[in-house]
Amino acid sequence: MALETTYEEWVSGALAAVDAVFAEQDTLTADDLHGRVEEPDHPNWWGALFKTPEFKRTARWCGECKNSTRKGRAGSMIRVWRRRQLTER
Numbered sequence: 001m002a003l004e005t006t007y008e009e010w011v012s013g014a015l016a017a018v019d020a021v022f023a024e025q026d027t028l029t030a031d032d033l034h035g036r037v038e039e040p041d042h043p044n045w046w047g048a049l050f051k052t053p054e055f056k057r058t059a060r061w062c063g064e065c066k067n068s069t070r071k072g073r074a075g076s077m078i079r080v081w082r083r084r085q086l087t088e089r
Contacts, residue, residue, distance in 0.1 A: 027082055031073075059082060059084060062080055
């Protein structure tokens with residue numbers, strides 16, 4: 001029997017991955033997190049991640065979207081997030 005990861009544990013790991021991506025670049029998409037974060041037990045956790053207060057303190061949607069490069073997304077639109085500057089927090 002496989003152990004399930006709790007939502008809180010998954011979000012904690014995902015937020016660490018967000019920090020790692022922003023250490024390398026100024027923008028982030030969900031595609032950037034795939035491969036850095038294990039797939040969640042429920043697919044809705046991805047969307048919930050971007051609504052957490054911790055994520056919102058770190059990033060802001062810059063109004064841009066782009067096509068996903070992941071095969072499972074079939075080129076659908078995804079948001080581009082920018083790292084918040086210290087003055088924005």
